[in-house]
Amino acid sequence: MPAAPARTRTTTSRRQFLTLLGISAAAVSCGTATASGGGGGGGGAQLKKLKYQGSVGAVSLPELAADLGYLGDVTLDWVxxxxxxxxxxQSAATGQTHFGGAFxxxxxxxxxxxxxxxAVVSYYGSDQYSYGGYYVLEDSPIRSARDLIGKKVGMNTLGAHYQALLDIYLSRNGLSKADAAKVEALVIPPVNTEQALRQKQIEVAVLSGVLRDKALAAGGIRPLFTDYExxxxxxxxTYVMTQRFIKENPDTVRTFVTGVAKAIEWSRTTPREEVIARMTAIVKKRGRNEDTTTLQYWHSYGVAETGGRIGDKEFQLWLDWLGERGEIKKGQLKAADLYTNEFNGYGKGA
Incomplete structure (x- = not known):
């Protein structure tokens, strides 16, 4: 039996989340200097080896693009x-890596x-095949947003995708800010979330991917709502890079972004069994002693737009959400200033 989930208040967790993102200008300046690769924008040699972080037992779009040969002379350096x-x-912003991805x-x-x-290209999202669901026990009395008042919702992290969607769900279903604050979001490791729900340590579990599919196959749970619904x-x-790195290495960035865009479309147009076989081979040959079982449950990356092109709508929803929460000043940022499609050679509607 796993330990009971920590009952950290949302305010404390939000503070921790903001601390994680609280990067000083000095740190960013120092970090990007080490990762810049030197004056490519001025005609010098551009960096061709990109440091990045991966995920256990999973294949990211850049990794898939590299294996498909879409990155040309650009290589990836797993750190x-x-x-x-x-x-x-944060690692990308401080120069420990050359790109990073987040909500x-x-x-x-x-x-x-x-x-x-x-932001240079989208890399994950929700669609009819790939989505996150908010699940309750089959016999749970929870049927609506208002039923969540005073209840605990377990998710992988706070201040990110799944807490945002929970807040939007509560707001759209008429809960006041005071009532919404009574819904307690808790951090629970994804592998323990289903068990915490079944043992009634929480009333709602956020499940996605293989963990969702396994839980549904076991029965006894039902969705309250999904982010796709x-x-x-x-x-x-989206994947992000520093503005300095982009300026100094424009050809490398173009190769990387276009390669990721091509990998998105390859995964979308190739039979699922073939995509899974390719991913399984990638994980096995990198030799990190990883379990490939979860790859069998892959359905899609969930990227909505062709080639991962970014639009204002990808950011405006979260600008509004964070503004309402008081975590950024309303009007402080414009969606269009946060991303660029300049380096995505896949093209609109290609």
Missing amino acids: GNTISGPQDI NGAVVKLAAGKAPIK LLGAFSAG
Whole structure:
């Protein structure tokens, strides 16, 4: 039996989340200097080896693009595995890696902290095949947003994608800020979330991917809502790079972004069994002693737009959400200033 989930208050966890993203200008300046690769924008040699963080037992779009040969002379240098999206983009902003990916709300927070970053391509989202659901026990009395008042909702991290969607669900279903504050979001490791729900340590469990599919196969749970039902198909996260790195290495950035865009479309148009076989081979040959079982449950990356192109809507929703929460000043940032499609050679509607 796992330990009971920590009952950390949302305010405390939000403070920890903001601390994670609270990067000083000096740290960013120092970090980007080490990762810049030297004056490519001025005609010098551009950096061709990109440091990045991966995920255990998973294949990211850049990894897939590299294996498919879409990155040309650009190579990837794995430096370890990320613990979260906010940590991954913090590493990119401070120069420990050359790119990182996170929920777009986390990207907004980082930009609001004056980190000189730019989103370059979407890499995950929700669609009819890939989505996150908020599940309750089959016999649970919870049937509506109002039924969540005073209840505990377990999710992988606070201040990010799943807490944002919970807040939007509560707001759209008429809960006041005071009532919404009574819904307690808790951090629970994804592998323990289903068990915590079944043992009634929490009333709602956020499940996605293989963990969702396994839980549904076991029976006894039902969805309260899903992010796909709430917002439709949408791209939820982007890869970011520092503005300095982009300026000094434009050809490398173009190769990287276009390669990721091609990998998105390859995964979308290739039979699922073939995609899974390719991913399994990638994980096995990198030799990190990883379990490939979860890859069998892969359905899609969930990216909504062709080639991962980014639009204002990918950021405006989270700008509004963070503004309402008082975590950024309303009007402080414009969606269009947070991203660029300049380096995405896949093209609109290609």
